[in-house]
Amino acid sequence: MTAQKIAIIGGGVIGMAVARALALQGAQVTLFEQQHLGAGTSSTSFAWLNSNGKQPDSYHQLNALAMEEHVRLQLSQPNGLRWLETCGTWEWASDSDQHALKQRAERLQALGYPAREVTFNELQREVPELRSTAVSGSLWHFPSESILYPSLYLARLWADARSSGAVLHQQCRVTDVQESATEVRLRLDDGGQWRGDRLVVASGRWSAEVMQHLGLQLAMTDASQPNKVACSFLARTAPQPLSLATNLITPQLNVRPDGGGRLLLQALDLDDQADPAAPPAVDSAIAQQMQARYRELFDDAGSLHIEQIVVGQRARPADGLPALGFVTPQQRVYLAVMHSGMTLSPLIGRLLAEELGSDTPSPLLRDFRPQRLLGKTAADFPTPVHYFPAAQ
Structure with missing residues (x-):
């Protein structure tokens, strides 16, 4: 049987993971990326792997299973490269959010997700520099959660895909998509074209634009405009004298290691100021607020030097859930x-x-088919009142 010729648009973590899996399955895979690998949302992510606060139950299950899949992939790494650290998450909340955190943690426990209430002394043994004045109320530990280093993860995905025959075209934009009963045709901005059996659109926040080539409207949150649901500040620091080897989710600041002593920082309550067209400077008011909050969290941890602040732009379907499935009657896209x-x-x-190899729908993806988003806009879906961007 002739192997399927399959194109993928998008070289982020989804496109690369799909390319890897299809190539390992024996498909003839060609991947088109308009910039370079990981240039979109994948390079501006807090990269916290979790199923913490994700609803409904089918979405929680999908994320929990994916966490296990990450661990298996890491264990199969042949040369010792580590992109995944199962370091756990420690979290506490402001006084007004204490009840919500406790409810969320207890719901997770009922679902079999590791979560336990801990003492400040336990956390301070993990992070000795943490100030006791920074923590109030109940404190929870989620030991199965991980942080990920995106560039190393992308390297593993692409190494596997390439060794199985996948072909990559970077700096190559798809300008038109056409589908017939027998094939999919792509037109490229360099004047070339691609023809094959199927197309996977893994274009992240550009997915609605690609769907327009097929005459389809896709409801996505607009990440090109200031929008705290779709956009978030992400600060990268210089190396810090801080013995942090875990993920902290706090009312003041989210903090995780980023390798070599560097840290990644988020302050989600500031995200209503996040504008992708105007990322703040490293001496801006946003930077100064993050530095002040860092001092409130940690004692004897040095003065915080922020090297860069970017505005991460989330690839978010309008209802917050994944969109996974065929979008055309011919079932080629x-x-x-x-x-x-x-x-x-x-x-x-x-x-x-x-699914593409067997034409058999996966029951795990049943609740996430894209038809609910087609022919609609973000205005057709309610904005979440309490958005927990458990991300990533």
């Missing part, structure tokens, strides 16, 4: 777009490849 791409990517790659 498959859409794969989601917010929690870092967490979901290895599992989605495998499930998508199985």
Whole structure:
């Protein structure tokens, strides 16, 4: 049987995970990326792997299974490269959010997700520099959660895909998509074209634009405009004298290691000021607020030098859930777009490849078909009142 010729648009974690899984399955894979690998949301992510606060239950299950898939992939790494650190998450909340945190943690416990209430002394043994005045109320530990280093993860995905015959075209933009009963045709901005059996659209926040080539409207949150649901500040620091080897989610600041002593920082309550067209300077008011909050959290940890602040732009379907499935009657064009791409990517790659290889729908993806978003706009979906961007 002749191997399927499959194109993928998008070289982020979803596109790369799909390319890897399809190539390992024996498909002839060609991947088109308009910039370079990981240039979109994948390079501006807090990269916290979790299923913490993700609803409904089918979405929680999908993320929990994906966390296990990440661990299996890491264990199969042949040369010792580590992109995944299962370091756990420690979290506490402001006084007004204490009840919500406790409810969320207890719901997770009921679902079998590791979560336990801990003492400040336990956390301070993990992070000795943490100030006791920074923590109030109940404190929770989620030991199965991980942080990920995106560039190393992308390197593993592409190494596997390439060794199985996948072909990559970077700096190559798809300008038109046409589908017939027998094939899919792509037109490229360099004047070339591609023809094959199927297309996977894994274009992240550009997915609605690609759908327009097919005459389809896709409801996505607009990440090109200031929008705290779709946009978030992400600060990268210089190396810090801080013995942090875990993920902290706090009312003041989210803090995680970023390798070599560097840190990644988020302050989600500031995100209503996040404008992708105007990322703040390293001496801006946003930077100064992050530095002040860092001092409130940690004692004897040095003065914080921020090297860069970017505005991360989330690839978020309008209802917050993934969109996974065929979008055309001929079933030659498959859409794969989601917010929690870092967490979901290895599992989605495998499930998508199985669906395309067998034409048998996966029950795990049943609740996430894209038809609910087609022919609609973001205005047709309510804005979440309490958005927990458990991301990534």
